[in-house]
Amino acid sequence: MKHNVYIYILIMFAVSFLLRALPLTLIRKEIKNKYFRSFLYYVPYVTLAVMTFPAIMDLTGTPAAGLIALAAGMIAAYFGAGLFPTAAICSVIVFAVEFIASRP
Amino acid sequence: MDNQDKKSQAKKWFLKGLRDGIPIAAGYFAVSFALGITARNAGLTWYQAALASLLCNASAGEYAGFEVIASSGSYITMALITAIISARYMLMSITLSQKLAPETNTTQRLFVGFWVTDEIFGASSTVPGKLNPHYNYGLAVCSLSFWALGTSLGVVVGNILPALAVTALGVLLYGMFLAIIMPEGRKNKKVGLLIIISMALSFALSRLPNVSALGEGTRIIILTLLIAGTAAFVFPISDAKKEDGSFEA
Numbered sequence: 001m002k003h004n005v006y007i008y009i010l011i012m013f014a015v016s017f018l019l020r021a022l023p024l025t026l027i028r029k030e031i032k033n034k035y036f037r038s039f040l041y042y043v044p045y046v047t048l049a050v051m052t053f054p055a056i057m058d059l060t061g062t063p064a065a066g067l068i069a070l071a072a073g074m075i076a077a078y079f080g081a082g083l084f085p086t087a088a089i090c091s092v093i094v095f096a097v098e099f100i101a102s103r104p
Numbered sequence: 105m106d107n108q109d110k111k112s113q114a115k116k117w118f119l120k121g122l123r124d125g126i127p128i129a130a131g132y133f134a135v136s137f138a139l140g141i142t143a144r145n146a147g148l149t150w151y152q153a154a155l156a157s158l159l160c161n162a163s164a165g166e167y168a169g170f171e172v173i174a175s176s177g178s179y180i181t182m183a184l185i186t187a188i189i190s191a192r193y194m195l196m197s198i199t200l201s202q203k204l205a206p207e208t209n210t211t212q213r214l215f216v217g218f219w220v221t222d223e224i225f226g227a228s229s230t231v232p233g234k235l236n237p238h239y240n241y242g243l244a245v246c247s248l249s250f251w252a253l254g255t256s257l258g259v260v261v262g263n264i265l266p267a268l269a270v271t272a273l274g275v276l277l278y279g280m281f282l283a284i285i286m287p288e289g290r291k292n293k294k295v296g297l298l299i300i301i302s303m304a305l306s307f308a309l310s311r312l313p314n315v316s317a318l319g320e321g322t323r324i325i326i327l328t329l330l331i332a333g334t335a336a337f338v339f340p341i342s343d344a345k346k347e348d349g350s351f352e353a
Contacts, residue, residue, distance in 0.1 A: 003173070003176055003178075003179070005147075005148060005152055005173065006152075007179065008169065008172070008173050008179070008182055009152065009155055009156045009159065009160075009169075011179055011182045011183050011186065012156060012159070012160050012162075012165065012166070012169045012182065012186050013156075013159035013160055015183050015186040015187050015190065016160050016161075016162055016165055016186055016190040016193065017159075017217070017218055019187060019190045019191065019193055019194045019197070020190070020193045020194065020196075020197050020217040020218060020220045021197070021213070021214050021217030021218060022194075022197075022217075023194055023197035023198040023201055023217070024197045024200060024201045024204070024213040024214070024216055024217040025210055025213045025214065025217070034340050034341070035336050035337065035340060036336075037341060038335070038336035038339070038340045038341045039332050039333060039335075039336040040191060040192070040194065040195045041195065041336075041341055042295070042298060042331070042332040042335045042336060042339075043188070043191040043192060043195075043328060043332045044191070044192035044195075044284070044285070045285045045288060045289065045295050045298055045299055045302070046298055046299075046302045046327065046328050046331045046332045046335070047164070047188060047189055047191075047192075047324060047328045047332075048164060048281040048284060048285050049281075049285060049298070049299040049300075049302035049303050049306070050302045050303070050305075050306040050323065050324050050327045050328065050331075051164060051167075051168065051189075051278075051281060051306075051320075051324060052278045052281045052282060052303065053303040053306055053307060054303075054306065054307045054310050054311075055278065055320070056275060056278040058310075059271060059274055059275065059278075060271055060275070061267075061271065066275070069275055069278075069279070070278070070282070073278070073279045073282040073283075074282055074286055076282075076283075077282045077283045077285075077286030077287065078286045078287075078289070078290050080287065081283065082131075082283060083131050083135070083222075083223070083280050083283045083284070084130065084131035084134065084135075085283075086279045086280065086282055086283035086286075087131075087134065087135060087275075087276040087277070087279030087280045087283065088134075088276070088279070089279065090275045090276065090278060090279030090282070091272045091273060091275045091276045091279060092272070094271060094272045094275045095268065095269070095271075095272035098268055098271060098272070099268060102268065
């Protein structure tokens with residue numbers, strides 16, 4: 001089956017918009033269910049961690065470059081580096097390690 | 105508050121949003137450039153990528169969506185992955201719904217919801233007192249225009265960049281993900297533990313024979329439901345209010 005890019009984009013839009021807009025328009029009271037609240041709370045951290053590793057290592061030609069960038073990024077973010085600084089540190093490390101590795 | 109007063113308040117908050125959105129825009133521009141490279145690899149044109157960014161306003165969500173497109177996944181996979189990865193926006197919207205004045209109308213609520221991102225949520229949820237929706241509009245117009253611009257440029261310029269630079273820029277996104285999860289991992293050791301477990305299991309599932317054939321999207325869904333679902337039972341949050349607040353970081 002051939003998929004249409006615009007239908008893909010429409011689904012991405014519809015789902016993410018509903019998730020964001022429905023709570024704001026419908027739920028005026030706080031959700032009380034402890035389990036559901038806990039689940040929602042943990043979801044982003046688990047998802048983003050799963051997405052980051054091993055993908056960061058598989059993206060780089062030299063796995064070591066991705067691993068070093070991961071370690072450096074985790075340490076930098078742990079000690080309070082923001083979105084952009086952390087991203088930049090990872091990027092520069094991958095560039096440097098891959099550049100060195102690519103030299104004969 | 106009379107009408108004139110309301111209008112001047114709206115203008116004041118919109119302009120403040122535009123100003124506060126400048127540093128967010130700078131970060132978005134670089135990160136969305138890398139996202140554009142992912143979009144390009146998925147076969148999207150610059151205007152399709154811009155459309156996706158203007159409509160979805162999501163980093164991880166768009167990235168995962170482009171991966172689904174690249175792997176020609178089913179529409180159901182796309183809906184499921186988008187829902188799972190955007191689950192955090194739902195929580196942010198719940199938090200913001202408490203922050204808006206009760207008289208905020210539905211149209212305004214829809215626009216605030218449409219533009220919920222990690223950074224806009226962070227900036228708007230820390231405003232003292234009730235939140236004027238025009239502040240969110242200002243933040244969004246300033247920062248998310250650069251988000252869409254960067255995504256488009258990533259598609260176009262990704263062509264002429266050497267492979268080494270493309271890889272290095274692609275890593276920007278993973279760095280951004282780390283910047284979102286690590287501060288909470290430090291504050292809450294349970295989250296820190298979950299991050300390590302998630303990475304370990306993700307690696308295991310990607311390497312195990314048979315299981316590795318599942319594909320990245322399915323792996324993300326399975327592991328998220330499994331790990332976050334288990335964690336909710338094992339470590340239910342006791343002071344939900346406080347833990348939600350930490351999303352503001």
